[in-house]
Amino acid sequence: MTSRLIATSLTSTVTLNDGVIMPLFGLGVYQVDNNCPDVVAAAINQGYQLIDTAEFYANEDGVGNGIKQSGKKREDIFIVSKWWPSSEGEKGVIKTLDTCLQSLQSSYVDLYLLHAPQGRHCAEAYRALIEAKKQGKIRSLGVSNFGVVHLKALAKLGLDKPSVNQIELHPWQQKKDIVNYCREHNIVVMGYSPLAKGQKIQDKTIGGIANKLSKTPAQVLIRWSVQHGFITIPKTSQKSRLQSNADVFDWSIPDEDMKVLDALGNTPWSCTWDPTHNSLKEAGLE
Template structure:
């Protein structure tokens, strides 16, 4: 494995397993953040309409001199843009800001009650037109996915959810694996709120790595697509320096047992959609 290593989604599209997320990266630093990551070898950038930095992400990619087809770009439709017609318009806005004529992965950002099925129909049409190479969802629990699959004609290939050692959503991971849906982690480091955990500290010492690197490697070995965020070159480099060691099954189990069902963000059933 290396920074350009990919996993293959159920529709055959290859996605780099480690990428850069740009949630809460301010417009004034987003372009430099993405440019730095691309210079370090990152080839997977995850943004969203809601983040407000698609234009800067697009500029960084356009000015990178890296062929567009070598960079995997994800964006998402926000809650107040959902519904069939609204989603198509939102997608057009995202393409314009990203300065591209397609995205590699287009996601429903949250399962807005009463809307996400119509929104999915729009994503299916965009996919069938070749304007999104792959489509999926974010923050869907099992019951949301079951509801979606009642009417879906195209299977979602990704479910991007909060996933880290203290929120090891094993039931959801198993459900998605059975449906050939790849789980992708946002907040994969738990927003750095428990890097001083004795388990992580011990494993970091054992492998001569940082606790953050231990967590990232744990996610990768679980087959999770992982998108840590950092605006700093040093930290981006550190996050990518996880391919020269391997956690043992015992190490993995120790980290699994850190689970507390502890969220850093909202539970999808409690999100303030109104």
């Protein structure tokens, strides 16, 4: 069982089930486009050690250029990327991985994920990535948007346990069944969209707690994720927000306010897609 680890700084880490050490906090770069290198470089120079990108984001090259621009060593930065499942299966995933490495200007990616249980070839692609990991192209292998049924299917097929499952997590979307299953089976939970894409930033409950704590609504949402022990990757395209997004370690949300925030999940709401309910057939995990 995975114990809940709460980040206490930008350098806090967790040891994954394959022994790889991963930062607990980082930068998400979804829809960070033209200024991606500048934002990534600025984040790294402010102490961020984890960058989360994906094939679908079309900015892996921006991440690679940002790391180069930062002047930091490649091995000091933990990069996460993801393959967008397609009908190409094994050939597609290896082609995409090789393109990812070229874009990142790196011989390896620290954590590589299947982006979602779809495309009808996830098992085939996952097997190919297991081989890529043996070749050193991937340090750790995980999944994203996998529900409990998909995680159980991987186990039933005799495939290696994923090290991480990245899912949408914020007070209105808590996915407790998936979180509990992952923790029971030593799969680290990584949450995306901790800010709910900004769609709830004016929420009165969040605002009230923020005022009480003399913090911003964004900091309250990020701290909620950190305090639940999720790997947290707030996205920003503005360098000016990097520091405030990371100002979440030397204070905490009181228990009574955490209960109020947790209660928001009683009426689940998603800020994005939710493929965690896709069929095993659609995923190619039968």
